[in-house]
Amino acid sequence: MRVVIAEDNVLLAGGLELLLASKGFEVAAVTGDGAAFLDAVDTHRPDVNIVDVRLPPSFRDEGIHAALAARSRHPGLPVLVLSQYVEREYARELLADPGGGLGYLLKDRVSRVGEFTDALRRVAGGGTALDPEVVAQLLAGPRREPIGRLSPREREVLALMAEGHDNTTIARRLVVTENAVHKHIGNIFTKLDLAPSDGGHRRVLAVLAYLNR
Known part of the structure; x- marks a missing residue:
């Protein structure tokens, strides 16, 4: 490489x-x-x-x-x-x-x-x-709509997604099941009006792009 x-x-x-x-x-x-x-x-x-x-x-x-x-x-x-x-x-x-x-x-x-x-x-x-510190600062500040719609747990999942972690790692970090993580991600995309794709890094980029508007 x-x-x-x-x-x-x-x-x-x-x-x-x-x-x-x-x-x-x-x-x-x-x-x-x-x-x-x-x-x-x-x-x-x-x-x-x-x-x-x-x-x-x-x-x-x-x-x-x-x-x-x-x-x-x-x-x-x-x-x-x-x-x-x-x-x-x-x-x-x-x-x-x-x-x-x-x-x-x-x-x-x-x-x-x-x-x-x-x-x-x-x-x-x-x-x-x-x-994680970069993610925290990107997510800091007043909660704009629809970011403000996210629950505290969904923001935790969003932050871990932005760090580049997959569902298995997120589940381990948060001590929840992978099914629970998948459900949170679905809720995040719905609340952010994003396509409900759970396909690798593109989900992270979509969320970050939305936050950067």
């Missing part, structure tokens, strides 16, 4: 490169700014990309804009954002793209190598991988 990394911190970028290589990934390029990242994506056509939000020259939002530009050039290009903070506005902007293959993890909260590489593979496969 070929990876392109956009990270200006030399130590972190080098550490990621060594880590991924030890886990069977092929790091095609390590770049330090948005323009170099775009060139690397065009050249190597990676299976998945790791992008920091803040890149030179202003260290504000260059990474997100580069990721958006790359996905515009290559629709559905898998991107995992690895940031120090929850950049709520930028997360919404990126996750509003319905193409799939998106993730947003926080650097300080990645505690297990296996969880990180699993998330990277899930994004590469077209799924989602969102840190």
Whole structure:
């Protein structure tokens, strides 16, 4: 699996490169700014990309804009954002793209190598991988209709869906049956006026797209 990394911190970028290589990934390029990242994506056509939000020259939002530009050039290009903070506005902007293959993890909260590489593979496969803190902030604020129609349990299920978990994992996390989870998901789609599809990552993207309206 070929990876392109956009990270200006030399130590972190080098550490990621060594880590991924030890886990069977092929790091095609390590770049330090948005323009170099775009060139690397065009050249190597990676299976998945790791992008920091803040890149030179202003260290504000260059990474997100580069990721958006790359996905515009290559629709559905898998991107995992690895940031120090929850950049709520930028997360919404990126996750509003319905193409799939998106993730947003926080650097300080990645505690297990296996969880990180699993998330990277899930994004590469077209799924989602969102840190719970990112999900919490996306769901924060006044409850707009029809989000306000959801019960507390349905919001819990929605948050776990957004993190990229399947029904089995959600059932285990909430200590309920899979049938109960399936029923909650059906209620969520009904209350959000979304198609009642329970088909993998697209259900997550549909919910996030709705939240980003």
